[in-house]
Structures are given as C-alpha cells and as structure tokens.
Amino acid sequence: MGQVTPLLEIRNLHAGIGESPILKGIDLVINPGEIHAIMGRNGSGKTTTANIIMGHPDYEVEQGDVLLSGEDLLELEPWERARSGVFLSFQYPQAIPGLQVGNFLRKSVSSIKGDEAAKGAEFRSTLKDAMKALDIPRSFLSRYVNDGFSGGEKKRFEILQLLLLKPKLAVLDETDSGLDIDGIRTVAAGVNSAVRGTSTGALIITHYSRILEHVRPDRIHVLMGGRIVASGGPELAIKLEEKGYEWLEVKSKAEGCA
C-alpha cells in the first residue's frame, strides 16, 4: 500500500498583497478526516492563508504550492476550487441585498454538486434538518443573504452552507469570533457533524482555544510573522492558553538567533 495522498498540502508558501509579503514559507499537510487548527495573533497571516486557499484575487502567491488531493489549486478560479471541494467559512460574510437565502442555497448546492445535487423534496428535507441542528428558524430562508444579520446569525449561516455543500476541505476563518458560548457550541457541533466520521478535512483558524475544546483538532499550528513557529497536539492549545503567545515569541527569536 502506498502513502495516502494528503487532502491539503501547502509547500513553502510565500504570498502577500501587492508588494508586501505576509506569508514567508508555510508548510502544512492535512490528511482526509483530520482537523487542524491554526492559531495566532492578529496580523500573523491566518486570514491570508484562508484567502489563498480559496483564491481571493487580491492576494499574490510569489512561491510555493497549494494542492488539494494532489491537484494544483493555485491554477483554479475560486468557483472552480469550490466545485473541487474547497469551502471557506468567512470571517466577514458579505451581504447580498435582494438575494434570498433559500434561493442562494439552492443555487449554490446545484452549482457545486452539479448533477449530484439533491433536488426538490430531498433538498428541502436536508435543508430542514441542517437548519434544525443549527437552531435556525424557517423564516431565515426568505431573508436576504447576510443582510442585516447579527454576528451570530452570520456564523450560523456559514455553517449551514458547510453542512449543505459537504466539501472535501472546510476552512473556517474565525468562525468562533463574536459568538457567545451557546453559539460556539452550536457551531462546533455543526463542524463535528460535517467532518467526524467522514473523509472531510478541516482547517480551523482562530484566536482563542475555546472552540477547540469542542472540536478537538488533531494538530495545532501556531502562526507568527508569516511562519508556523510551533506545531503539536491538543496540548499545545492548553499551553498557549496558560503562557500566551509571548512564550513562543521568545522561543522563536531564540531559535532564530541560534
């Protein structure tokens, strides 16, 4: 038996916006069914990593590769990445006034799943179950996408899309920010049901370790100044919670000097 092809493989990724570099050599491997977390302070390059995986046109890749199941993602347009199985839960989901949630979900599922998309009664029943699991009322369907949504509603709506689109790789950018404890629990349950027991992999990007208590990642990586400065198991999050990021800052500087 040969080695398993990683679900996501990032190799020596250097990227930024325009002339200013943000990521300075990232390496990351996520295998099918694994949940990884990237932690780090503001400005460390977390959102940049998410946006580059999804293909945001503002970011430029100077060097390195991003592969999904061995396939070069960087060559693909954002919608092609989505159709290949990449999903991004946005830190700041965009409002689209006039576009009804129900309509948008139906169109997105059919665009991503193509002929395999659930239709009619089947789609409605999947939708109903997912909404129930996330505690989203039916009236939500006739509202406009993210228009006038509270912070919590936006995040639940992102997870609803995750449950319906069933991607191969889910990238969750600060999905826990702005949520109360109940919100975090609901969202974490959604993520677990989308990933656990499936071949879907997830990359959770977060400031805090709180959501990780509910999702239990397999690996945690700490991003600092555009580099991964530490990787480890769940115990790393606990250590960070106790010691703060300074501990790693000192450590990485010391290593940098050595």
Added chain:
Amino acid sequence: MCVTVNREAREAVGDYKAGWHDPENSTIRFDFGLSEEVVREISALKGEPGWMTETRVKAYRHFVERPMPTWGNTHVLEDIDFDGICYYLRSSDATEKEWEDVPEDIRNTFDRLGIPEAEQKWLSGVTAQYESEAVYHSIREDLEKQGVIFLDMDSGLREHPDIVRKWFCSVVPLTDNKFAALNTAVWSGGSFIYIPKGVHVEMPVQAYFRINAKNMGQFERTLIIADEGSSVHYVEGCTAPTYSTDSLHSAVVELIALPGAHIRYSTVQNWSTNVYNLVTKRGIAHEKAKIEWVDGNIGSKLTMKYPAVILKGEGSHAEVISVAYSGEGQHQDAGAKIHHLASNTTSKILSKSISKNGGRGSYRGLVKVSPKAKNCKLNVVCDALILDEQSRSDTYPTMEVANPTARCEHEASVSKVSDNQLFYLMSRGHSEEEALAMIVNGFFEPFTRELPMEYAVELNQLMALEMEGSIG
C-alpha cells in the same frame, strides 16, 4: 412560411433576443414626415368623429409651436429627425379575436415573443399591437359579461365615443408637453379599458407593443378608467428590431381611479437600443383610490419617462416603483411625479438604476404637496448601482412641500459592486458573471417581486444576459 430573419440584422442584434425583424408587408404606409394634412388623413382613414379630428389638429399645431425640452438629454433629443419618421403604418386590415386570423408573419412574431402562451396561462385579456394598429385582441368571456371593456383604443372610440370623449386628454392635456402633443396629433392603437363599479379583475390584462419597420413612429394611446371600488392590473411589454437608424415611441397613458378603485400599471420596456422612448404616463386618484406604476426600463436609446400620479381625493395613495438599466450608448432618464392635492394622501417612490459600459442613468423626481393638503406622507428612495468607471448616475430629486403637516422622507444611495461580494459568491461555486448577475438581480429584487412571476423570471434572465461578457 416562417419568419425570415435577416442575418445581418441578427448579427447586429447580438444578445438582444427580440431584435429580429419581419419583412415589411404594409397595407397602408404614409410617407415620411408630418404635416396637418397627414394628421387629418390619419383621422379620416380611421373614420373618426369631428371632435377627435379637431383635437388632433390642435395638438399638431401645439407640437409645432412647442420648443424641445431644455432639460434631460437635450443633446440626444436634438438628434431626432421628425421628417425622417413614418407616422402611420398598417400591416393588417383588422384586429382579430383569434390568433389564427392574424397574418402569419405577424402571428409568428408574437409566438416568438411568447404572447399566445402567456395568454393561455395567466392573463385575463391581451391586446397585441404591431406598428400603428392592434392586430389581435381578446378578453375572457366572464369579464366581458361583468361589463369590463377591454378594447384597442380605436375600437374604444368607435364603440364608446361618450366615455372616450369624457376622459380623453382629461389627465394629460394636449398642451402638456411636446411629445404628448405629438401623440395626441397622430395617436393610433393603445388600450381602452373600463372596469365597472366593484369589479375586481383578478388576473392581469396585457398589451404588447411591437415596432417592426425602420424609422417607425409608434404613438399608442391608452386610457384606463377604474370605476368606484374596482381593481385592475395592466401589464405592458415592448420590443423592436435592432436597426442602424432610429425609431420613435411616444405614448400617452391616462389612468383614472375613481373613489376606492385600484389600478396597477406594470411595464417592462425592452426596446432595442435604436428607439427613442419618450412617454407621458399619468393617473388621477380620487378619494381613497390607489394608483401604482411598476416601471422597468431596460432597452431604448433614450428614455424620458416620469410616471405621475395626481392625488386628488382625500386618503388616496400613489406608488411608483421603477428600475432602469443603462448599457452602452443608453440613457435612462426616468423618475416619478406625485402631486398631493388632498389631505391624508400618501405616496412612495422607489427608484433603482444600474449603469454599465458607459451607460447613463438619471433619477428625476418631483413631489409636490399643495398648501391645502394636510397630513400627507411621502417617502422617496433612490438607489444607484454603478458597474464600472465609464458609467454615470445622476439624481435630481425635487420636493416642494407647501403644507407644514407633511411628513417627508428621502434616502439616496450610490454603490458599486465590491470585490468582496463577488469573491463571497464565487467561493460558493458561482462564476464571476453569475455572481455579478446575482448581485444585480438582488439589487432589482424590490422591483421584480412586484411583477407577475413570468415577467420576473424573464427580467432576471434578461439581466443575466446583460452581465455576460462584462468581466475581464
């Protein structure tokens, strides 16, 4: 025989689906240009009563004397060659009640536009006008039995001269503006509708206007009278072939909503971009009556149209919901006019415009509250969406409020499609063009949801088509 589609025309048409034309088989065609003689000939040809001939002649004289408007797109208006237009063209000798009796090439045109199919599915009545005259007309029997009159305007004048004489020019006087005078002088076709007291016409009635010939002038005249406590929804669609020379469409629409009546008038004009669309639309709302204009402007070279409501009776209500799309070489100068003459009257204006590829959209609105009208409420919202740097949007809102008890609200916004909105939709599997169409259709949604479903679907498809090839 099938409709001959001129290949050159087809190529020039591009994405404009209604841009083909039929060979011209006119039975009567006037020479280009206008004179008092032409006006009298049109009237004589139609066998009209003397008062109508005289009204036409008076209107013609006013048209000649009246200068061109000095506002709006004067530059483009000055290009109109009134001597290069054919003012009357008849392609069929009769208005038929069965589609089978309509001349085949004309019938095929309306088939391609989907009119007979729509009629079967969801309409109470249809009138189809081709060039100057209605070629097909029908109304559901049950409505006819209830006394509903739905005729083309010429038949209306023949069969109900007293009603027509009472109301014709009562809302839009022949001296109102240069183009209303022109219409009054040379009008032909249009709809005449009378809804008796208390009758509610549940399904919409529709008129479809098609210009086929080159350098054609279409001057339909519509008069709708909704008697006390009645209601009706009138839907109007318009298309024309794409030619390199211009045609002129100058209609006048008069609505009378008697006490407690409700008239809704919906238009989606999708003229080809060589048509001047200069239209006067106005209604009078009596006590507790309601008039709504739902007005979509997608096509034409220049549109100048400001659907108006005179709130004459206490407690009456007016609504003007409009959208305008201006693409390359197009200027949509649209808006609304509301006059609050009576107390406790309310009005709402919602105007949405999109400009793209150098197109120009203007909102021009006037809301007036007279000194005697107490406790009026008015609300004006205009939103513009500009898709690129070459395009333009202007807002000219005017409010003249002469009674201090009025409550006025006005909001205006100009926005652009953001890269983040596009990226969000693209991340859900939608191509950039699809994403743009979703944003644009969302922007128009407050308008689209007011349309009958069939029209809403068509409008969304039309806008998606307009967004194609706009990226890159």
